[in-house]
């Protein structure tokens with residue numbers, strides 16, 4: 001049995017940042033992988049999109065009040081200052097996203113420097129946790145650990161190849177917490193037969209507007225062999241709850257009576273990729289020709305390109321999902337300390353909570369904001 005005052009499960013984004021703050025205490029990080037921070041490493045295409053210029057609770061799925069409380073005490077400006085003080089100045093890209101300039105390794109090296117001296121036990125997959133006489137007994141593949149405090153920072157279940165697992169939900173459940181069933185998010189959407197025409201467009205990308213629930217998302221859509229993906233679809237997947245979505249494939253075009261007065265053909269009038277335009281109208285039974293030749297009923301059909309409604313079949317699954325939606329219910333967590341309201345000394349950080357951010361650096365920011373809220 002190895003004893004430490006505080007044990008963290010996981011050595012990813014939230015655990016490393018929190019450990020840096022408590023490194024003068026007797027802490028240990030238990031990580032199932034052979035290396036720490038594997039998800040940070042591949043994040044943002046290897047350059048980790050750390051945070052976003054525009055940060056608000058409305059960029060997240062979850063309890064707005066809880067999210068706001070956590071973000072307010074360590075927001076994107078605080079994070080950028082923290083990094084700057086330690087020599088890392090992320091670069092702004094795509095208008096509002098901050099990335100590591102050279103690679104995610106810059107962020108990982110910074111965090112590792114901050115926690116130098118802390119005990120990190122790699123290849124220690126946590127299998128179960130019990131509480132005995134006021135202490136947590138943590139069973140790993142190799143040995144058992146005992147601690148007064150336990151911080152669960154083991155992330156979500158997407159990308160199992162990077163060490164993801166459901167231990168956080170198991171622990172939460174065992175200690176009396178409610179857990180919202182996990183589902184894949186920030187992931188491509190698959191298609192029903194009626195939309196299979198989209199599969200032939202694999203590789204084509206265009207700017208769209210997607211309506212899903214009460215959210216409107218304007219960004220690029222990419223057609224793929226398995227369905228649709230790209231930033232607009234990944235964000236839509238976060239808010240999609242098995243039902244219809246609506247796509248405006250030409251958000252830059254106003255389609256009114258004046259639009260139909262031209263002799264231009266469809267494929268030239270819309271400013272969208274020709275192969276897409278042809279396939280779209282073929283799928284709704286309209287042949288490419290001069291716009292002024294359309295009958296009134298055909299004009300109505302044509303307008304579907306601005307409000308194409310359909311129900312995706314599902315999504316590409318956890319193996320392709322950047323994050324996991326669902327998780328430990330936040331109403332049972334104290335937003336001032338991140339401690340469980342059900343069990344003294346038990347804490348939850350990061351993605352294992354029922355809070356999921358949009359694409360754009362919101363999930364790493366969340367992991368770090370929760371780490372700063374941790375009060376042990």
Ligand SMILES: Cc1cc2nc3c(=O)[nH]c(=O)nc-3n(C[C@H](O)[C@H](O)[C@H](O)COP(=O)(O)OP(=O)(O)OC[C@H]3O[C@@H](n4cnc5c(N)ncnc54)[C@H](O)[C@@H]3O)c2cc1C
Nearest residue numbers: 010012013014032043044049126155163350351361363364
């Ligand atoms: C491909 C990809 C790209 C992404 N890009 C971005 C991006 O650019 N920007 C952004 O904001 N977000 C991005 N994300 C999401 C982001 O990486 C995560 O939301 C974030 O890392 C979550 O931090 P965390 O500390 O909660 O968990 P993690 O960083 O996932 O850390 C959890 C750690 O716990 C370990 N663990 C799990 N189970 C056990 C166990 N039983 N015992 C011991 N250890 C265990 C895991 O191995 C892992 O190291 C991306 C995700 C993926 C998959």
